[in-house]
Amino acid sequence: MPESHLQEYEQFYREQPFGLWREDYRTAQIAYLLAAINSDPKKDSPKLTEFMPFFADQSAVENSQDVDDGSEMFLASR
Structure with a gap:
């Protein structure tokens, strides 16, 4: 894997x-x-969520597809 691909992968992660x-x-x-x-x-x-310390409360978000996680912009600028 070229170094540029590794850096891209690390940035995406x-x-x-x-x-x-x-x-x-x-x-x-x-x-x-x-x-x-x-x-x-x-x-x-x-509750199950009490045992997940990094669980974000998504109750305010009706549809998880409405949340912009930035991956679309990242992949478009590759």
Whole structure:
């Protein structure tokens, strides 16, 4: 891979990271399951998002396709 392609790839990853969200989600599922099993039944059960520290609240956004993540502009200027 030429160095220019590597720099382009690194810039794209800085602007639009990918890959780790799924791993965070899977780990959060395990932690959530353990917490739900061992929680007090008289209290509110925990939410899955409580175990995802970098989860952004998207409730204000109705359609995730409406969010401009900058990737279209980046790819157009390649």
